[in-house]
Amino acid sequence: MALLEVDGVTSGYGDMEVLRNVSITVDDGEIVSIIGPNGAGKSTLMKAVFGLLHPWQGTITLAGTDISQYSPFQIVRERTCYVPQVSNVFTSMSVEDNLEIGAYTLEKSAIGDALERVYALFPVLKERRRQKAGTMSGGQRQMVAMGSALMLNPVLILLDEPSAGLSPKLVDTIFERIVTINETGVAVLMVEQNAQASLRMAHRGYVLASGENRVDGPAQSLLDDPEVGRLYLGG
Amino acid sequence: MKNTEVADDDDVTDDRAGAGSRIGPILRSRTALAVLFIALGFGLWLLAGAPEVPAKQLLSLTVWGVMLGGVLALGSIGLTLVYGVLQFPNFSHGALITLGAYIAYAVIGLLPPGSELGPFSFGWEFLLALFIAMPLVGVVALAVDRLIYRRLRNQRAGLVLFAMASLGMAFFLRSCVYMIWGPDFHFYYQGRSNPAMELPLGVRVQADQLFIVALAMALVVAVYLLLTKTRMGKAMRATADNPELAQVRGINTEHVIALTWILSGALAAAAGVMYGLTSQLRPEMGFWLLLPIFAGTIMGGIGNPFGALVGAMIIGIVTQVTAAFISPAYGPAVAFILMVVTLVIRPQGLFGGSA
Numbered sequence: 001m002a003l004l005e006v007d008g009v010t011s012g013y014g015d016m017e018v019l020r021n022v023s024i025t026v027d028d029g030e031i032v033s034i035i036g037p038n039g040a041g042k043s044t045l046m047k048a049v050f051g052l053l054h055p056w057q058g059t060i061t062l063a064g065t066d067i068s069q070y071s072p073f074q075i076v077r078e079r080t081c082y083v084p085q086v087s088n089v090f091t092s093m094s095v096e097d098n099l100e101i102g103a104y105t106l107e108k109s110a111i112g113d114a115l116e117r118v119y120a121l122f123p124v125l126k127e128r129r130r131q132k133a134g135t136m137s138g139g140q141r142q143m144v145a146m147g148s149a150l151m152l153n154p155v156l157i158l159l160d161e162p163s164a165g166l167s168p169k170l171v172d173t174i175f176e177r178i179v180t181i182n183e184t185g186v187a188v189l190m191v192e193q194n195a196q197a198s199l200r201m202a203h204r205g206y207v208l209a210s211g212e213n214r215v216d217g218p219a220q221s222l223l224d225d226p227e228v229g230r231l232y233l234g235g
Numbered sequence: 236m237k238n239t240e241v242a243d244d245d246d247v248t249d250d251r252a253g254a255g256s257r258i259g260p261i262l263r264s265r266t267a268l269a270v271l272f273i274a275l276g277f278g279l280w281l282l283a284g285a286p287e288v289p290a291k292q293l294l295s296l297t298v299w300g301v302m303l304g305g306v307l308a309l310g311s312i313g314l315t316l317v318y319g320v321l322q323f324p325n326f327s328h329g330a331l332i333t334l335g336a337y338i339a340y341a342v343i344g345l346l347p348p349g350s351e352l353g354p355f356s357f358g359w360e361f362l363l364a365l366f367i368a369m370p371l372v373g374v375v376a377l378a379v380d381r382l383i384y385r386r387l388r389n390q391r392a393g394l395v396l397f398a399m400a401s402l403g404m405a406f407f408l409r410s411c412v413y414m415i416w417g418p419d420f421h422f423y424y425q426g427r428s429n430p431a432m433e434l435p436l437g438v439r440v441q442a443d444q445l446f447i448v449a450l451a452m453a454l455v456v457a458v459y460l461l462l463t464k465t466r467m468g469k470a471m472r473a474t475a476d477n478p479e480l481a482q483v484r485g486i487n488t489e490h491v492i493a494l495t496w497i498l499s500g501a502l503a504a505a506a507g508v509m510y511g512l513t514s515q516l517r518p519e520m521g522f523w524l525l526l527p528i529f530a531g532t533i534m535g536g537i538g539n540p541f542g543a544l545v546g547a548m549i550i551g552i553v554t555q556v557t558a559a560f561i562s563p564a565y566g567p568a569v570a571f572i573l574m575v576v577t578l579v580i581r582p583q584g585l586f587g588g589s590a
Contacts, residue, residue, distance in 0.1 A: 050483065071482070072483050072485070073486060077485065084480065084483065090473050090477055091476060092476050101470070101473045101484050102485075104484055104486055
């Protein structure tokens, strides 16, 4: 049984249909990358999985539980976390307050350990724990956002364009961290503009276009597929 | 190559704009606004310090200003919390203030009249009335949310609809007060006086006024501790900062909204009960407090509880001190002018983020 199973989901905003009969699966401990052109519905898919939108048709199950109609705060209790692409930190709050909010559903006694775990992964956050998140650089904000999501020690983490707006060097750092996080047993479902790089670190990939599944398979086979390369990898 | 050219162009533009572009931001800074307020305040002191106004009176007026500021601050903090979490200006906040005062009046009427506590004009039943009115008005605020605002939220209604609904609610609640208690003035205690005490430096204040300052400060400190030290407080700040992200981080924002209403209503009730102690109870009392409360909230930076406290204090003190040389009836006008000055110079307020 897959950890996350999106089965034939159709959804959108208001009357506007964005996703049409989309199906994806994520297994335990996997990195799955979703690529596709702008407007393909990649971010919408993430929101639908996380309960910010509900499917009009189809189901979403997480470890066998139907979460199609769950609110985000209920999905967090299933140990799944989401890092949105933009405004993903509380800008008026300190780094440490941001991380503590990430652990909102934890027992108070468990927060200390969770903080140490995240600080070990992102040492710069410990140095700057009193700084307001809104005054940090893009890369550090991304670390705060990912750190907050990791506070709960999730089984699955959803990343929406973790490299957006970062310098190439920072992109490498963030991608390395994602691999490190995955090696601790966390399954990763990510959406990326930076398709080549994200497929190189992923186990499997999906190509989404116009809100529909196009191609899927092991990441390497997508990288080798000449048509995928021509249409979606810009080469 | 192209990028470099663009960068060069930007530099040139900066130089051409010259002094103008550098002075603009300085004039709009927090320091500039603070300096302006201090200058205004000092100017008022000088104006008011004309021979016919003795320094003693000015000092007393300042102390009364701190008291009024404390009452306004309780209203402003509640208003700013609701704005932060729900993103709309709650025009019915004044009606909650009125309701708090009248509920306290009703409780005092039901209880056997006790004797005065020490130097104060009120007895233990007043304190009991205060602690009954606070949670009760909190529940009323929550009930209004459940009846009206939650439906609008679920329909994703716009800001204007929320603001209009709250204005309608203001009239509705005021009408309820009229129907139950009538349009006449009321006092908590008929015919009791509270003579002013002489403090050092010739300051004349009533014991009741000192009680109001102390209680307002105690409540403000309690709110500060709640927001900065407790989990629920942090969840409230997070929801005010970014509601969608708060949900994503596992916060049940409906719980946060409910608690915000209860807290906001309770603080409004405390403000009303205390304001009723210094003057009489009228059905419009809260409506007239709405303007200075909004002025304080905007001045401090809407959505920022600490800013609301400072803004309300400034409004309270300036309103009282100007009463030394212009008719106190102009009090609301003074608050309005300060609000407009803030909006022109620094719309995000003293403690708001960079807009």
